[in-house]
Amino acid sequence: MKLIASLTSPFARKIRVLLLEKDIPCELQVDIPWNADTRVPHYNPLGKVPVLLKEDGRPLYDSPVIAEYLDTVITSPQFIPEDRCRAIDVKQLEALADGVVDACVTIFLERKRPPERQDMEWIDRQQGKIEHGLQALEKTLLDGPYLLGEQLTLADIACACALGYLDFRFPDIDWRSEHPRLLAYAEQLFARPSFVKTRPPL
Ligand SMILES: N[C@@H](CCC(=O)N[C@@H](CS)C(=O)NCC(=O)O)C(=O)O
Incomplete structure (x- = not known):
């Protein structure tokens, strides 16, 4: 492959x-x-x-x-549960994290345009999606070390990739102090070898 x-x-x-x-x-x-x-x-x-x-x-x-x-x-280890309802929960959170990334990418591309052609209302709208997306992810983190409890799933991988992308492209967005639960959660994911090895180049 x-x-x-x-x-x-x-x-x-x-x-x-x-x-x-x-x-x-x-x-x-x-x-x-x-x-x-x-x-x-x-x-x-x-x-x-x-x-x-x-x-x-x-x-x-x-x-x-x-x-x-x-x-x-390759079914083991599994990152999308067998149970269809739990799988939908995982994919919903993956979609949420991916949506945060979509909003980030949209802003990144808009900011590449000449300043006079940038649409501030459009950027603000995307910023709202990032903020609301992060709030929703933080709220989900109530019951365990991972978004859906005790098991690391695709939802966590997507979420940590979204937070890593914020760090990479938007160091000015201080998501850590606004979202303390996401902070502790992300730090343990960022320390995994799979995340260390895939850090975006500086
Ligand atoms: N929904 C797609 C999004 C992929 C995506 O937007 N990739 C960006 C890079 S981060 C890209 O290839 N953009 C090129 C383009 O839009 O022409 C996925 O999850 O794979």
């Missing part, structure tokens, strides 16, 4: 962490979808990373689909 990814994509990081946690060998093919010579649209018509090339060469996207595929073909 081969993973096509950029080293800074938080969606790709989610898959890279999952591969390491599940100890699945997978070649990494770095491809930056914004570059003129990118091959990503050849595999994903949406032109986005990550893309997983399965053993049979067929491409899979996007990250929730890849994650579900990996957890289906």
